Amino acid sequence: MNLNYELLVFDWDGTLFDSTACIVKSIQLAAREFGLPEVPVERARHVIGLGLEPALKIAVPELPAERYRELAHAYRRHYFATVHEVTLFEGVPELLQALQARGHRLAVATGKSRRGLDEALEQVGLRGLFEATRTADETASKPHPQMLHELMDELGVPAHRSLMIGDTTHDLQLAANAGTAALAVAFGAHGEGELRALQPLAVLHDVPALAGWLKSHG
Structure with a gap:
C-alpha cells in the first residue's frame, strides 16, 4: 500500500x-501550595506539551529558580492523584x-x-x-x-x-x-x-x- x-x-x-483540564488543575493546585497567585487557565494551557520544569517556569514565573524542582514534585502528586479519572x-x-x-x-x-x-x-x-x-x-x-x-x-x-x-x-x-x-x-x-x-x-x-x-x- x-x-x-x-x-x-x-x-x-x-x-x-x-487530560488538559487535569494538567491545568494540577498546575494551579501546586502553585497554591506555595502561596503563589492563581495561575490563569490560559497560561497553564499554553505550557502543556513542554517538559515539566520548563513548563512550570513559564506557568509560575514568580517562584525562585531553585524551587522549581519542589514545585514539580507537588504537580506530580496532584496529577497522579486524579489522572486515573482521565x-x-x-x-x-x-x-x-x-x-x-x-x-x-x-x-x-x-x-x-x-x-x-x-x-x-x-x-x-x-x-x-x-x-x-x-x-x-x-x-x-x-x-x-x-x-x-x-x-x-x-x-x-x-x-x-x-x-x-x-x-x-x-x-x-x-x-x-x-x-x-x-x-x-x-x-x-x-x-x-x-x-x-x-x-x-x-x-x-x-x-x-x-x-x-x-x-x-x-
Whole structure:
C-alpha cells in the first residue's frame, strides 16, 4: 500500500488523552501550595506539551529558580492523584487500530515523563500499538527536534514520510524544526488561531475529522 506518511507520531496529552483540564488543575493546585497567585487557565494551557520544569517556569514565573524542582514534585502528586479519572478522546482506540491495520507505523512524542506516559499507556491499554515513544525526561523537550529525529532514526523512516500530529504550537514547531509535516487538532490545549498561525496541513476539530483526514491524505 502506498502511504503518504509511513510514520505517524502523536502527541499524547490533548491529542489522544483528554487530560488538559487535569494538567491545568494540577498546575494551579501546586502553585497554591506555595502561596503563589492563581495561575490563569490560559497560561497553564499554553505550557502543556513542554517538559515539566520548563513548563512550570513559564506557568509560575514568580517562584525562585531553585524551587522549581519542589514545585514539580507537588504537580506530580496532584496529577497522579486524579489522572486515573482521565480517558482517551472518544474514538481514539478505533482510529489507532485502523491506522495500524492500513500499514502505518505509530509512535508518541510527548512532554510527559517516562513514568507518566508508561502509566497512561497501561491505564488505557494502548501500549502494544506504538512501535516507539519518547518523553521529555529522556531527550530534549519540545520544540527541539531531537524527539522526532530519534523516533525517525529508530524506526528507519525519513522526514518526508513522517507526520507529527498534535494539539499545541509546541508540537507544530517540533515538526518544523525536525523537517516533517504537521497536522493539528483543536480539541486540546491550544486554540485554532494559534495553531493555524503555524500553517499545519490542516486543523481538525474532533477525532472523526482526524480519522477522515488521515484516511484521505495519510
